[in-house]
Amino acid sequence: MGKRTRGERAGLSRTLVLDAALALVDREGVGALTMRRLGAELDVEAMTLYHYVPSKDALLDGLVERVFAQALPSPDAAAGSTDWRALLRTYALSLREALLRHPGVLPLAASRPAVTPATLDAVERGLTALTAAGFPLGAAVHALNTLSLFVLGHTAAEAAQPARAGSPDSAGTPAWLAALDPARHPLLTESARTGAGVDDAERFDFAVDALVDGFGAVLGELSA
Structure with a gap:
């Protein structure tokens, strides 16, 4: 048996290093x-x-991999999926949740391409599922990249919101919104009063549904 390395003696692995x-x-x-x-x-x-x-x-790059690995489809999920819309929605929701758990990785995820073998394998699985559903390869790449970029941008805005919005009032309304003049901005003040359109998760779901439905419309046009 060969001599164990210092890292092996310490019980390390790549996964443990990345998680630390x-x-x-x-x-x-x-x-x-x-x-x-x-x-x-x-x-x-x-x-x-x-x-x-x-x-x-x-x-x-490994940190980006660890976050995306929590969201990109597993081999079983990708292979067993016959509903590309559900696959993309699940990916978007999972990626948002992973990034909100690890907001410190957001700048890296937004600026570094997914280049590790594990991340690229997961991207390949997503593209395989989309092309099997009828997407031309270029449209599949556009769809996956567009959705990923939207999730990154939306999540970055969510993570930064408390710092830029000012101290909220007792109802959780940001200070700038609570101070609006109802005569000048009646719809905005009604939104603040009723909570219509101010929930981040609701807005996220709305936009993901719009994107995925839009992909479906484009796919239909390409197939016509």
């Missing part, structure tokens, strides 16, 4: 993530980590 990095980013933000700091979190030398992630870029 994700937890650190969740607590302190991506700016706090260094190989030395991550090594301290895992009680190993920073050099030990390079056995699992060969560079800082690989570590950052």
Whole structure:
């Protein structure tokens, strides 16, 4: 039997390294993530980590992978799905939930392409399901990318909202909205009073349904 590496003696794996990095980013933000700091979190030398992630870029790509892996269809889900609309809706909802759990990864997910083998495998499964449903390959890529970009943008706005909206009142209405003049903005003040159209999750569902239905309309036109 060969001699075990220092990382193996410490009980490490790539998954454990990435999960520890994700937890650190969740607590302190991506700016706090260094190989030395991550090594301290895992009680190993920073050099030990390079056995699992060969560079800082690989570590950052791995964080994006860990979040998207929670949302992209599993092999069984993709293979067993005959409803592409349900598959895309489930993906969008799962990705939003994953990003809201790990908002520190949002800047990375928005700026770094999905390049790890595990992430690319999951994207391939999604494209396979869409093309099997009748999407031309280009339309399938556009649909998956458009939906992903929408989720990233919407979730980034949700994560930033408390900081930019001002202190809410006792009902949870942002300060700027609560201060509107009803005579000048009657519909906006009614929205604030009744809660019509202000729920983030409701808005998200509305937009995802519109996008997915739009994909279906385009698919119908392409098939005509």
